[in-house]
Amino acid sequence: MDQELLRVSGLTRYYGSRVGCRDVSFSLWPGEVLAIVGESGSGKSTLLSLLSGRLAPTAGDVSYRDRDGRWLSLPNLSEADRRRLQRTDLGVVHQNPRDGLRMRVSAGGNIGERLMALGHRHYGRLRGTGLDWMERVELDPQRIDDHPSAFSGGMQQRLQIARNLVTEPRLVFMDEPTSGLDVSVQARLLDLLRHLVASLGLAVVLVTHDLAVARILAHRMMVMRGGEVVETGLADQVLDDPCHPYTQLLVSSILQA
Amino acid sequence: MNAPMISIRALAKTFTLHTQGGTRIRAFDGVDLDVAAGECVALHGPSGAGKSSLLRSIYANYRPSSGRVVVRHNGGSVDMTAAEPRAILDVRRKTLGYVSQFLRVIPRVSTLDLVAERLTAMGVEAGEAVARACGLLARLNIPERLWPLAPATFSGGEQQRVNIARGFVRDYPILLLDEPTASLDGENRRTVVNMILEAKGRGAAIVGIFHDDEVREAVADRCLHLTRPEEA
Numbered sequence: 001m002d003q004e005l006l007r008v009s010g011l012t013r014y015y016g017s018r019v020g021c022r023d024v025s026f027s028l029w030p031g032e033v034l035a036i037v038g039e040s041g042s043g044k045s046t047l048l049s050l051l052s053g054r055l056a057p058t059a060g061d062v063s064y065r066d067r068d069g070r071w072l073s074l075p076n077l078s079e080a081d082r083r084r085l086q087r088t089d090l091g092v093v094h095q096n097p098r099d100g101l102r103m104r105v106s107a108g109g110n111i112g113e114r115l116m117a118l119g120h121r122h123y124g125r126l127r128g129t130g131l132d133w134m135e136r137v138e139l140d141p142q143r144i145d146d147h148p149s150a151f152s153g154g155m156q157q158r159l160q161i162a163r164n165l166v167t168e169p170r171l172v173f174m175d176e177p178t179s180g181l182d183v184s185v186q187a188r189l190l191d192l193l194r195h196l197v198a199s200l201g202l203a204v205v206l207v208t209h210d211l212a213v214a215r216i217l218a219h220r221m222m223v224m225r226g227g228e229v230v231e232t233g234l235a236d237q238v239l240d241d242p243c244h245p246y247t248q249l250l251v252s253s254i255l256q257a
Numbered sequence: 258m259n260a261p262m263i264s265i266r267a268l269a270k271t272f273t274l275h276t277q278g279g280t281r282i283r284a285f286d287g288v289d290l291d292v293a294a295g296e297c298v299a300l301h302g303p304s305g306a307g308k309s310s311l312l313r314s315i316y317a318n319y320r321p322s323s324g325r326v327v328v329r330h331n332g333g334s335v336d337m338t339a340a341e342p343r344a345i346l347d348v349r350r351k352t353l354g355y356v357s358q359f360l361r362v363i364p365r366v367s368t369l370d371l372v373a374e375r376l377t378a379m380g381v382e383a384g385e386a387v388a389r390a391c392g393l394l395a396r397l398n399i400p401e402r403l404w405p406l407a408p409a410t411f412s413g414g415e416q417q418r419v420n421i422a423r424g425f426v427r428d429y430p431i432l433l434l435d436e437p438t439a440s441l442d443g444e445n446r447r448t449v450v451n452m453i454l455e456a457k458g459r460g461a462a463i464v465g466i467f468h469d470d471e472v473r474e475a476v477a478d479r480c481l482h483l484t485r486p487e488e489a
């Protein structure tokens with residue numbers, strides 16, 4: 001616990017001449033949940049793609065400390081090594097479950113996919129793991145053979161979470177995991193995430209526009225505007241004592257967080 | 258005498274309200290305070306004098322404009338105004354208990370879990386954590402039928418007692434109390450006064466805001482008077 005998991009320095013991405021995000025630096029420790037908030041177009045999703053190695057930076061670096069204590073520079077890894085790391089150590093929960101699930105494969109197949117990619121072949125064990133994870137994310141195990149298209153939005157999000165956590169990653173990226181769900185479903189998903197994150201000691205980078213979600217889930221918060229980080233701090237500091245004009249506007253615009 | 262548990266020097270906090278024409282509000286100014294183990298200091302002063310802001314600044318919920326807040330932690334000391342976020346969280350988990358004026362409810366989390374998780378976060382085994390949480394909720398007269406419920410629907414006084422249970426379920430070496438008895442009836446107020454006296458007895462350093470004169474006289478060893486600073 002006494003070393004960072006992720007070191008980010010000067011991370012920058014341009015889309016042509018347009019700024020995606022610029023000069024972002026921070027460290028993340030094991031078990032830490034960092035929320036990124038900001039208005040639409042502020043660069044949150046761009047940053048998340050850079051951090052998870054799905055997008056190449058224009059400048060700067062993302063270094064990840066693997067289970068053997070080696071520092072790996074994500075942009076400089078070979079494609080094969082990066083893929084492998086993404087399967088074993090990292091997870092991505094997309095805002096739209098359709099981007100994170102295989103809609104033509106059963107729930108069980110979705111959960112087993114990362115394991116199979118890592119060479120697990122024993123059908124009985126894969127199915128057992130699938131059933132176990134269905135239960136852990138509060139999905140009815142009897143529906144393991146259903147396709148995700150037969151699930152509600154909240155169920156699809158839970159399936160996406162199971163599909164990511166099955167290889168026990170150490171760092172999970174989530175892009176607006178609770179938006180698009182109605183409030184009661186949101187609360188249930190939040191509760192699930194809270195428990196999983198604490199019991200697995202996961203580090204999480206969470207993009208959300210919901211400040212109440214950030215307060216409940218996150219230890220730390222980063223506020224973005226126009227591709228740049230304008231304020232950071234403990235989540236409760238940023239929400240209760242916002243210093244940057246934009247953060248003050250954001251916090252005062254909501255009813256209560 | 259031992260080193261103080263809390264040592265505050267030249268602490269000041271000014272808010273700048275950018276969305277309201279850059280108005281500057283001085284919450285407090287030039288605060289010096291040492292609090293020893295087993296001692297209770299009451300913050301005293303008119304409404305708006307900066308009492309709650311000072312308490313929040315000790316907890317590092319507010320970020321002071323200048324000055325130092327040094328607390329004893331893990332046999333060493335931590336400056337809460339300069340520490341890394343995760344160091345602050347470690348201090349809060351192990352050393353600093355804060356009973357805020359209002360309970361923050363988390364959807365779907367039961368009263369019992371809200372209290373017990375303060376212990377499980379410290380590695381206390383779940384069964385024992387629940388047992389101790391139950392004991393405290395009972396002592397604070399929270400009806401047992403409410404324990405499995407999320408406190409969103411509770412009365413003000415019930416929520417306040419849940420908040421107090423969260424602050425007292427562990428023996429925090431330092432306790433920060435913001436009007437802990439404000440919405441309690443006489444019997445519950447006496448219970449909380451006794452809990453504060455017991456905490457002092459075991460050596461807790463306490464800083465609190467107590468509007469009720471009787472409560473303040475019962476628990477506080479001395480007062481720190483705050484006056485409303487003139488506008489900045």
Ligand SMILES: Nc1ncnc2c1ncn2[C@@H]1O[C@H](COP(=O)(O)OP(=O)(O)OP(=O)(O)O)[C@@H](O)[C@H]1O
Binds near residue numbers: 240282303308311
């Ligand atoms: N988060 C904040 N943002 C801006 N101003 C604040 C904030 N918190 C407190 N203040 C201001 O700081 C000053 C001190 O407020 P504080 O809540 O500390 O007073 P108090 O002494 O606790 O008062 P009371 O007895 O009414 O609870 C007030 O002018 C208040 O409006």
Ligand SMILES: Nc1ncnc2c1ncn2[C@@H]1O[C@H](COP(=O)(O)OP(=O)(O)O)[C@@H](O)[C@H]1O
Binds near residue numbers: 018040044045
């Ligand atoms: N693939 C892309 N091609 C060109 N511009 C993009 C692309 N993705 C994002 N952008 C631009 O980068 C900026 C940041 O976008 P994004 O990271 O999606 O923000 P957010 O997730 O905070 O809404 C915006 O100006 C957006 O239009």
Ligand SMILES: [Mg+2]
Binds near residue numbers: 044045046
């Ligand atoms: Mg986005």
Ligand SMILES: [Mg+2]
Binds near residue numbers: 308309310
């Ligand atoms: Mg107050």
